[in-house]
Amino acid sequence: MMKTIDGNQVYTIARTASSFFFQRKSTTIATEDYQQIYNAIKDLLTLLSCAITFRSIALLEHYLLWLKLRLGAFAITDELFKYKMDCIRRALEAELDQKPAVYFFDEAVKNVQNQEITITPIDENVRTYLNYIMSMDREGALHFIESMMASGMNMHSIYLNILEPALYETGRLWQSRVIDIYQEHYATAVTHAAMSLIMTRLKENNGGGGLSVIAASPSGEGHDLGLRMVCDFFELEGIHTFFLGCNIPTESIYKSLVFRKPDVLCLSLTLPEFLPDVVALIHMIRANPVLTSMKILVGGQVFNIDPVLTEKIGADIYAGSAMDAVKQMRVLL
Ligand code: B12
Missing domain, CATH: 1.10.1240.10 (Methionine synthase domain)
Structure with missing residues (x-):
């Protein structure tokens, strides 16, 4: 059974990994600041902890690939990237009394090692x-x-x-x-x-049968354009939408649901670190008998990376795009 890495462990492992990193005798590293390296390692460990909690190697692999490109832009070579991953691995081994988390990390690093970063052409x-x-x-x-x-x-x-x-x-x-x-x-x-x-x-309205939707993202999440697109697609279908946007405390999203009792709650997530907030909200919703008939539709880049998360967090259904969201609404209701 793989245990997750808690917040305190993240700090300890980040400190150990950073000190391993600075043991290397190299001029390339001399220009890098300790705090920057420490923060980057801490962010990666936070993501690792989230990926372990939700048993999603896809989330970790996606992040590692993203990081490779981002660090490449700061002239961090592949060789230095590998070295950094090795420091984190050694720190995980030194600070954790459980091997599965280390294997999980190893597996993701191995899987992305030779993966090319593909650039989608634009028209x-x-x-x-x-x-x-x-x-x-x-x-x-x-x-x-x-x-x-x-x-x-x-x-x-x-x-x-x-x-x-x-x-x-x-x-x-x-x-x-x-x-x-x-x-x-x-x-x-x-x-x-x-x-x-x-x-x-536009004045199109395809008659949404009086359905209503509340659309939101939790505290910390700053991306909501995709969610707004979904709401605009719904509006054209005649579905009444209450677009709340992003960065909303979960208790406050919950209050809006109790007040409006929509047919569907649409939750959007771009950054994986806020998955626990989504889970907390879904628990609150499921515990309230007044909201039992309300469906939960999820989407956004976290779910596009790993759609299986939909079931794991207890949501009802997932859609990959605004177009797909309209189709899924028809299935749902
Ligand atoms: C605009 C933008 C911002 C804006 C957000 C403004 C806003 N109000 O939304 C600002 C500048 C604030 C921002 C900030 C940051 N961003 Co930003 N941002 C973007 C950017 C360029 C576009 C996002 C977007 O609107 N995409 C277009 C929409 C239409 O696509 P979509 O979200 O996938 O939505 C579609 C589907 O997913 C689906 N969908 C979406 N939601 C829902 C919900 C439901 C219910 C359903 C059914 C479907 C659905 O339907 C949509 C339409 O088809 C992306 C790049 C990218 N790849 O998207 C980076 C990106 C998401 N940001 C990123 C980062 C790192 C950040 C910052 C940390 C740093 C920064 N760049 O400033 C901060 C974090 C802020 C925070 N705490 O959230 C990274 C995330 C990397 C990662 N870890 O995965 C990205 C991928 C950029 C990159 N390539 O590195 N960002």
């Missing part, structure tokens, strides 16, 4: 939209979206084939240190504006 429309954003030309970006609508491209296609891939590419550019955080924020702001523009032009 002409996505490139054009992104160019407007990167040159901070909001008006240009919005005119371009208007021109796509005028050419007959529907809302679903603009959302999923232009806005979504443009945001994914924005993330990759930030991860590779090509762009800065302000550009990620600007891309978010322009995309919110583009979505509002599209939605005000």
Whole structure:
């Protein structure tokens, strides 16, 4: 039976791994700051603890691959990456009295070792939209979206084939240190504006039968654009949505459910470290007889990486995209 790593152990192991790391005699490391290395190792261990808790090697592998690209952008070589992983492994062995967690870590490191990081190609429309954003030309970006609508491209296609891939590419550019955080924020702001523009032009309503949805993400989670896209798709189906956004304390999401009693709660998660908050919320919901008929639909990048988490956390159903969410709503109700 694999036990998880608790918060105190994360700190102890991070300290040990960092001290192993700095025992290496190398000029490359001399330029790196102890606090940075310690924080990066602590973040990885937090993720490891989460992956162990939810028995999800997919989450750990995804994070390791993400980290490789991110560290590569800071000129950390593959060789140094391997060395860092080795320090963490040795620290896990030294500080934990259980082998399964070490094997779990080993397995994930081995699986990603020779994996190439693939870059999803982007098409002409996505490139054009992104160019407007990167040159901070909001008006240009919005005119371009208007021109796509005028050419007959529907809302679903603009959302999923232009806005979504443009945001994914924005993330990759930030991860590779090509762009800065302000550009990620600007891309978010322009995309919110583009979505509002599209939605005000649309009057479609396919009759959602009076269904209602509350959509939210827990405290700490700062991503909610994807969830807003899902809500916009629902609105077009005539489903009444209460979009609360992200970074909401679980008790407060719970209060909104007791107050509105929606047919469905939509939970979105991009960062795995907030899975325990989602579990806590689902426990609160399941313990309240007033909410027994309410279904829980989950989505976001955590679930895209490992859809099996849906059952593990006690949710009812998962959807991988806004389009899929509409289909799953039909199954659910
Ligand atoms: C915009 C953005 C931000 C914005 C968020 C603004 C907002 N209000 O949403 C800001 C600048 C605040 C931000 C902050 C951070 N971000 Co950020 N961000 C992004 C970015 C570029 C786009 C996110 C997005 O909107 N994607 C487009 C939407 C449409 O896609 P989606 O979320 O997958 O949603 C679709 C499906 O998943 C599904 N879906 C989503 N939710 C739901 C819910 C339900 C119920 C259902 C059924 C379906 C569903 O439907 C959607 C539509 O099809 C991503 C890159 C990426 N790969 O997405 C990085 C990214 C997610 N961020 C990342 C990081 C690291 C951060 C920061 C830690 C550092 C930083 N870059 O600033 C902070 C953390 C803040 C926090 N505590 O959460 C990393 C996460 C890496 C990881 N660990 O997995 C990414 C992947 C960037 C990268 N490549 O490194 N970010």
